[in-house]
Amino acid sequence: MIYTRIAWEGGNPFSGGSGIVVKERITPQQVKRASLAALLAAILVGIFIQFGLKTGPWTLPLGLTGALAGYYYSTPPFRWAKRGFGELIIGFCFGWLPVATAFYLQTGSFHPLIFWFSIPIGCTIFNVILLNEFPDYRADNLAGKRNLVVRLGLDLASQIYGVATLLAWIFLVVSIFSGAPTELAILITPLYIMGGKIYLELRRGAYGDKHILRRLCGFNLAINLGTTALMILCVIIYL
Template sequence: MSAMPLKIDLTHAKEEREPGVVDRWIQAFRLQFVPTSIFPALLGSVIAWATFREFHFLYFVMVISGVALHHIGLNMIDDVFDYLHAVDRSHGGEKNPYTGGSGVLAGRLLSARNVFCVSIFCYFLALITAVYLTLSVGWPVLIFVGIGLFSSVFYSVPPIRYGYRGFGEFSLLINFGPVICLGAFYAQTGSIAWEPFIISLVPGFLMWSMIVINEIPDYEEDRQAGKLNLVARFGKKAGILLYSAGLISAYATLLLAVFFGVSSLQVLLGFLSIPAAFNSLIILRKNYHDRLKMAPANLAAIKVHAFTLSFLIIGYLAKGVQVNLL
């Protein structure tokens, strides 16, 4: 007599674990993108120390805290209004982990109301740091704060919603380059100068490239929702060209800064990230039609930004040590 096969229904034996409350909010914050604000602030502060011998630790902490809180608020308010406008509603296995919002609203992990309220609280905390710096350093701080606040809020908030009209990429170039970097420099020195302005274009161009490559996987959804950024307007192949243009502009800025004597040779350390840039471009050109297969290209773009800015910061730290300590 043969034994009957034992059948066990495992369908419900192991349910997918729901993320806890803390995990949900960490996901909503999208902390993986916050360094794109912190790096330019670090760079501006280090340039101030290396070239002007100015460094105030408390101002430095306030700047870093302010830009980080502001970026988290931006991430969440953008998430809310993209969700309300029917953008970023795809979720599950089809989602590129580096694009399309945090997914907490599409996945019903958090309510839009709660995310909006926390974003406003982050903006409030960022404004406290701005008020302190304004009172301590001077009223021009308000110019940097005003530009950043206006740009972040009205990127996706009606009636302006300029991110839906093809101006978002330019705004990110300006805000994640000159506004943050020069703002951090001003907080330390109480002045502005050509060198931090020119060098600040590097993180700006890299941020341009990062946002463009992140728009490519969302091409169809953005067009359907009326979010007509540059990729949605001109297509994925144009996005590859725009991404490449941002990378080339960043490295060309470093080269020209040295050639014209704006900065010294240490900024050429930024060229050490070129292999990562080539890698991202190769993956993108091969897989731009597949949102999941191009995810490594999105990750590589984040690394290019981080590596380039890290090498620049190291270069200016080395210069600062030579000038100030030796």
């Protein structure tokens, strides 16, 4: 994901990236070398974990899945970020994939609860990427970067934000009925109420005000980070 992070364009502390490639503070060749070095290190660590620590046969395939998804997020032939699939790919790679992989590495197996447990995390990071694309709507449209917001338009994309927020809460409840600690709902529900308020702001046309949108992007990121942190905390304390 190094290449993706550095090359990501934008004009907002939450949308876009550092711009260091565009500003020529680092060359594309340097980015490529850093990416290859990170990939090589990840492969070596993966080999050691699978065969040295004997974590199981799915260790390397899970790592490879993340590597390929990250690489093709912004590179041909797929360029998921420009085809309306990038948001879903990130939801998967920052939702199910790390949760399932962490569980598998420690237990050598998968559990149905992990699937339900990971969906709220995936939905909230999906919303982070989605909302972060709002400030760049015009620029992305002109540049031909047809991400989900450009394809749907701001109004429909704001409705998708609301759907993802609702799904996060629904699957939080499902995970509790599947064995997650009930304290999780008490702790996380306020975050999803905040998500509902963001949705209402968007429906009122807040995406037209860059200052309000900047504030909403900050709250939105807090929802994702809070969801992840509280889930980890509940697992440590109650399971």
